Each structure stands twice: as C-alpha cells, then as structure tokens.
Amino acid sequence: MRKIDVNQVIDDARFNKFHWRVLFWSTLILIFDGYDLVVYGVVLPSLMNEWKLTPVQAGTLGSCALFGMMFGALILGPLADKIGRRRVIAGGVVLFSIFTVLTGFATDTTQFGICRFIAGFGIGGVMPNAVALISEFAPKKLRSTLVAIMFSGYSVGGMLSAGLGVYLLPTQGWQSVFYFAAVPLILLPFILQALPESVLFTVRKGQVEKAQEILQRIEPSYIPRSDDDLSVSKVEASKGGVMQLFSEGRMASTLLLWASCFCCLLMIYALSSWLPKLMINAGYGLGSSIMFLMILNLGAIVGAIGGGWLGDRFQLKNVLVVLFIIAAVSISSLSLNPPTAVLYFLVAAAGASTIGAQILAWAYVAQFYPAAVRSTGLGWASAVGRTGAIVGPMLGGFLLGAELPLHYNFIAFAIPGAVAALAMMFVHSRQNQRQVSMTGKAVLPE
Known part of the structure; x- marks a missing residue:
C-alpha cells in the first residue's frame, strides 16, 4: 500500500492550468459578488430622491x-463542510443573481429590502466557500497572493457597478443597474463544470477515485494507483464544528480575528454606502461622486494584490496591521478638505487599506484554520464581521441625519481602523495550537 499525504501534494504542486481555471472562475464569481454589494451605494442618491x-x-x-x-x-459556511463547497457556491450564485435582478422591479422599500436580504443570504454563502476552495487548492508559496487576486474580483465588481451607474443612471434609471446581475445565471453551467469539489472533502467522505482524479489535476506527476491510501493530517480530518474554532489554543485569536473583521467591514460598508452622498454634500456632482467609488475599489485591487505578494514573503498578520493603520490615517485625512489630487490619493489609500485589507484578512483566516473547519471558520468570521457591515451604513445614516459637520463622519469611520490594528497585533500568527502528525506524535506547526 502506498501512502499519499494529500496536504503535502497540494502544498508542493506547481501552478498549472488547473489552478488557472479555478482562479479564473472563482474570481469571476467574486466580481459579481462585489457588483451586487456595491450597487446600493451607486443607486443610493437616486433612490433617496425618488422615494x-x-x-x-x-x-x-x-x-x-x-x-x-x-x-x-452562518448557515451556508458550516453547511459546506458537510455537503461540499461546490454545491453551496452554485446555490449562492443562483440566489444572489435572481434576487438582485428582482430588486430592480421593487416598487417600495419593503420589496426592495426583502430582495436585498435574500440576495445577501446567497452572497454570504458564496464568499467563505470561494475563499476556502482557492486556499485549499493553491500551492503553499502562492496561497496569499492567489486569494488576494481572486478577492480583487470584488473590487472589479465594485468598479463595474460604479462605471455602469455613471452611464445608466441619467438615462435608464436606478432599476437598470440591477438587471446586469442576471449574467451569472447564464454562466452557471460553466461554473459548475469548471469548479471541482474540495479534495479534502472527498477524502473525508471516502470518495477515493474522485479525490485521486482531482489530486492528479492539481499535480499531474501524481499517478493514481488502486492501492493508494489518501491521507490528511488528523487535524484536517477531524470532525468540523463551531467549537473547533475555540479549541487547541484558538479561542483568543478567533475572538480577535472576529473583532478585526467587524471593524474593517464597518469601514468598508460605511464608505461604500455613503461616499457618493458625502461627496455630493461636499459640492461634487453625482457623476463625480460615483467616480470616488471607482477610485476606492481601484485602490483595493492594488492593496489586495500588493499586500498578498508581501504576505507571502513576510508575515501576513504584520501586513494587515500596517494596512489597518493606513486606513485610520487616510480616512480621517479625508476630513481635512485636501486638494482634489490629494483627495483621490487618500480615497485610493482608503480602498487599499479597507477593502484590500479585508481581502487579505479572509486569506489569513483561511490559513489559520484547518481544512475540516475552514468554511466554518470563514463563515463565522464573515457573520460576525457582517454585524460591522450592518452598523456601517446605519452609522453613516445617523451621522448625516444629525447634520453634523462633514469631517465628523470621516473621523467616525476611521476609528475602527485603529481598533482593528490593535486586535490583529495580538492574534497568534503561528496558530498557538498543537497539531498532530501522521504518526500520532504531537508537533508544533512549522
């Protein structure tokens, strides 16, 4: 019998066509994910006027x-650890596409809110599973970079949403921007064909031949044999569950990761929802104000990919701490009424250090947890973080409703950046937990 360490084969594999295919389709999914989320900030000024x-x-x-x-x-992240990530991703794509399109037909706030809630439910299941899938298949030396590239699709989607908004809003109305979300439904058969199931999931389910097929695509030099014993580390093979997020020395780091995600997502959605409106209040026209969203997301792409490259060479945690500090500084500096060129630079820096930083934070969370609870860990970090995303738009609405000076809004949005940096400093960068080797001997992770 030949023993095959699945984790080692994946970690040591060379980047090939299989990785390109998974990266391409995962990134495309995240493009539409980002589009569906940022579109609300694009239509918000028009929506406030009409309704x-x-x-x-x-x-x-x-x-x-x-x-x-x-x-x-909360629901679809852990579910994927039980029924497979591919199915959950496909189901999430169907939900967020259909109900984003239906949002364009809403005639009142109740219909609009229900459609947005269900679309968000689908998006919430797609994101952690897409990150978990690309994290699992990526060679170890490229893992942070590939997750960052994939998640930059979110920012591309945000830029696409803003660009279409500038073009469509004046002539076609706010409803037209939502109809574009039908495109993923057309592409769904190709997505299902291109995205493989998690190889570690198939091993745990005893689907040996399927696991061998996927493993050979990951590493073509692997030639399957009938007597192969596909094995994963006992940590990877252990039963998943929420309590695993707090076991083996992970409790403090789990809570700190949740805190940083909460703060970062608060900044992201406060800016994504209210930046155009704040810029209108500052004297810019609607088209110019929406362009700030494009610059925000363009900065996010640079921050995510550049930060991923640095994270693969230095500790990703340290990169995140620096980005969160930059977020606090750049957002608070928007309140100083700088010249236009400086303002564009600060908005781009804010995008790099908020959206870009959160992309890297997902990569860090995915690497922090073993594969058996990776989707669960990402799902719960995402769910707790989403409470910050919920607070962000509401905080912006409260501040604008109070008619406070403009700079108060930016200072309030910047404070969570400092809190996120402080929380990330104390996360155990090497997972302060004891892992068990294939021989049963307890060893510290390298």
Whole structure:
C-alpha cells in the first residue's frame, strides 16, 4: 500500500492550468459578488430622491443585504463542510443573481429590502466557500497572493457597478443597474463544470477515485494507483464544528480575528454606502461622486494584490496591521478638505487599506484554520464581521441625519481602523495550537 499525504501534494504542486481555471472562475464569481454589494451605494442618491428617504431610512435599507449576508455566512459556511463547497457556491450564485435582478422591479422599500436580504443570504454563502476552495487548492508559496487576486474580483465588481451607474443612471434609471446581475445565471453551467469539489472533502467522505482524479489535476506527476491510501493530517480530518474554532489554543485569536473583521467591514460598508452622498454634500456632482467609488475599489485591487505578494514573503498578520493603520490615517485625512489630487490619493489609500485589507484578512483566516473547519471558520468570521457591515451604513445614516459637520463622519469611520490594528497585533500568527502528525506524535506547526 502506498501512502499519499494529500496536504503535502497540494502544498508542493506547481501552478498549472488547473489552478488557472479555478482562479479564473472563482474570481469571476467574486466580481459579481462585489457588483451586487456595491450597487446600493451607486443607486443610493437616486433612490433617496425618488422615494424621499431620510438618511436613517436609507442606512437601514442598505443594511438589509448585510443582514442576509450574516445569516448566509452562518448557515451556508458550516453547511459546506458537510455537503461540499461546490454545491453551496452554485446555490449562492443562483440566489444572489435572481434576487438582485428582482430588486430592480421593487416598487417600495419593503420589496426592495426583502430582495436585498435574500440576495445577501446567497452572497454570504458564496464568499467563505470561494475563499476556502482557492486556499485549499493553491500551492503553499502562492496561497496569499492567489486569494488576494481572486478577492480583487470584488473590487472589479465594485468598479463595474460604479462605471455602469455613471452611464445608466441619467438615462435608464436606478432599476437598470440591477438587471446586469442576471449574467451569472447564464454562466452557471460553466461554473459548475469548471469548479471541482474540495479534495479534502472527498477524502473525508471516502470518495477515493474522485479525490485521486482531482489530486492528479492539481499535480499531474501524481499517478493514481488502486492501492493508494489518501491521507490528511488528523487535524484536517477531524470532525468540523463551531467549537473547533475555540479549541487547541484558538479561542483568543478567533475572538480577535472576529473583532478585526467587524471593524474593517464597518469601514468598508460605511464608505461604500455613503461616499457618493458625502461627496455630493461636499459640492461634487453625482457623476463625480460615483467616480470616488471607482477610485476606492481601484485602490483595493492594488492593496489586495500588493499586500498578498508581501504576505507571502513576510508575515501576513504584520501586513494587515500596517494596512489597518493606513486606513485610520487616510480616512480621517479625508476630513481635512485636501486638494482634489490629494483627495483621490487618500480615497485610493482608503480602498487599499479597507477593502484590500479585508481581502487579505479572509486569506489569513483561511490559513489559520484547518481544512475540516475552514468554511466554518470563514463563515463565522464573515457573520460576525457582517454585524460591522450592518452598523456601517446605519452609522453613516445617523451621522448625516444629525447634520453634523462633514469631517465628523470621516473621523467616525476611521476609528475602527485603529481598533482593528490593535486586535490583529495580538492574534497568534503561528496558530498557538498543537497539531498532530501522521504518526500520532504531537508537533508544533512549522
């Protein structure tokens, strides 16, 4: 009998066509994910004018999708560890596509809110499973970079949403921007064909031939044999569950990761929802104000990919701490009424250090937990973080409703950056937990 260490084969594999295919389709999914989330900030000024919404009402309505994401992450993240990530990703794509399109047909805030909630539920299930899948298949030396590239699709989707908004809103109305979300439904058969199931999931389910087929695609030099004993570390093979997030020395780090995700997502959704409106209040036109969302997401791409490259060479945790500090500084500096060129730079820096940082935070969370609870860990981090995403639009609505000076809004949005940096500093960067080797001897992770 030949023993095959599945984890080792994946870690040592060379990047090939299989990895390209998974990366391409995962990134495409995240593009539509990002589009569906950022689109609310794009249509918000038009929606407030047409439906005569107060800032508090608009902030609450913006949080509907985020409530859905929280429940989607809590339910669909752990579910994928039981039934497979591929199925959950496909189901999430169907949900968020259909109900984002239906949002364009809403005639009142109740219909709008329900559609956004269900769409958010689907998005909440897609994100942690897409991250978990690419994290599992990526060669170890490229893991942070590939997750960052994949998640930059979120920012591309945000830029696409803003770009279409500039073009469509003046002539076609806010409803037209939501109809574009039908495209993933057309691509769903190709997504199902291209995305493989988690190889570690198939091993745990005893689907040996299927696992061998996927493993050979990951590493073509592996030639399957009938007597192969596909094995994963006992940590990877252990039964998943929420309590595993707090076992083996992970409790403090789990709570600190949740805190940093909460703070970062608060900043992201406060800015994504209210930046165009704040810029209008500062004297910019609607088209120019929406362009700030494009710059925010362009900065996010640079921050995510550049930060991923640095994270593969240095400790990813340290990169995150620096980015969170930059977020606090850049967002608070928006309150100083800088020249236009400096303002664009600060908005791009804010995108790099909020959206870009959160992309890297998902990569860090995925690497922190063993595969058996990776989707669960990402799902719960996402769900807790989404409470911050819910607070963000509501906080912006409250601040605007209170008619405070403009700089108060940016300072309030910047404070969570400092808190996130402090929380991340105390996360155990090497997972302070004892892992068990294949021989049964307890060893510290390398």
